[in-house]
Amino acid sequence: MDLRTEEPFWLMRSGIIQSFPSIKKSASTEVVILGGGITGSLIAYYLAKAGISAILIDKRKIGMGSTCASTALLQYEIDTPLQELQEYVGFENAARSYQLCIEAIAKIEKIVKELNVEVGFSERKSFYYASNKSDAKELPKEYELRKQIGIDLEYWEEEEIKNKFGFSAPAALMSKDGAQIDAYSFTHHLLDFAQKNGVQVFDDSEVTEIKHHKSSVELTTKYGLKIDAKKLIIASGYESQQFLSKKVVQFNSSFAIVSEPFEQKELWLDNCLIWETARPYLYLRTTDDNRVLIGGKDEEFYNPKKRDALNDKKAMQLEKEFDKLFPDLLFRTDFKWAGTFAETKDGLPYIGAVDERPNTYFAMGFGGNGIVFSLLAAEIIRDELTGKQNNDAKIFGFDR
Known part of the structure; x- marks a missing residue:
């Protein structure tokens, strides 16, 4: 999918911040994260913090899809005003969505401070x-x-x-x-942390086939290499729609x-x-x-x-x-x-599982505050994987 023109500001300013290898041999892991943009990097960060074995893989260079073209405003305001959103999901869920976005901005700031990096925040x-x-x-x-x-x-x-x-x-x-941030730079720093804490990161590694089994998922790359995992997280940004039969964006x-x-x-x-x-x-x-x-x-x-x-x-x-x-x-x-x-129709992200793809979670944080939604997705999916109850997950589910 053609996501952008060739010269977005953040990429032109920073260039290739960090190089990652392509995957060169078959592997197995607990979780595969498909997508190395801001969404995948936030998930990798949270999984690393939780001690979950993971592989992150992307067909492009890291952050060079939509992330390097993001205008990266961090807003609690959802593109759908609160008074309209309540008509879609009810007042309680609409209100909670707005509150969660405020909390997410503060959590992003906390991560930046913890990593002690300059990412334009x-x-x-x-x-x-x-x-x-x-x-x-x-x-x-x-x-x-x-x-x-x-x-x-x-x-x-x-x-x-x-x-x-x-x-x-x-x-x-x-x-x-x-708030505001440089999402491209932030992505690289998140993955630097994740890699140092056990997450394997590969770019230039296109996945051409996904097979879902009863208790696992098998990914095949264009060079025929296999990655076996208990769970798959699809964090492929706007390209995530191709993995769903139902159109949601x-x-x-x-x-x-x-x-x-x-x-x-x-x-x-x-x-x-x-x-x-x-x-x-x-x-x-x-x-x-x-x-x-x-x-x-x-x-x-x-x-x-x-x-x-x-x-x-x-x-x-x-x-x-x-x-x-x-x-x-x-x-x-x-x-x-x-x-x-x-x-999306209601302005909210889609986060969670669908019946047609067993052992798989989607992190589809779209709209004007997609980075904030990505942090919410990272927390919700982390909680799912660790068996922690997350009462907010239902707000963003595919069955809403």
């Missing part, structure tokens, strides 16, 4: 503004629901927005909880640009995360080297050639959107890329 407030007056009518209810479940946020009206940001919007929510094309570095350190209020209510939405963040990253202008199709042909046009549109918000900041695009993006 920083806490950021999240500013969610109404794109029009119609959307603004929904924000007071959204504000009250979030306050009701203990989320720390403020409701701002047009005058306050204008005074603090310089641009106009009819209403907005300013939330305390949010909608594939879109998304676009992003990164500016040249700015001289001033604070580009807008607290350099917070910025995004809007419109769908598809525009979003902005800064980077640890003082650039601005803008994403959005999504298109509802999966067609790599058509997607890539739009890249220049979409970059210009994103520049214009930035200029509308911050006309005094001279944005000069330094990097631009396009990628495949997937979302």
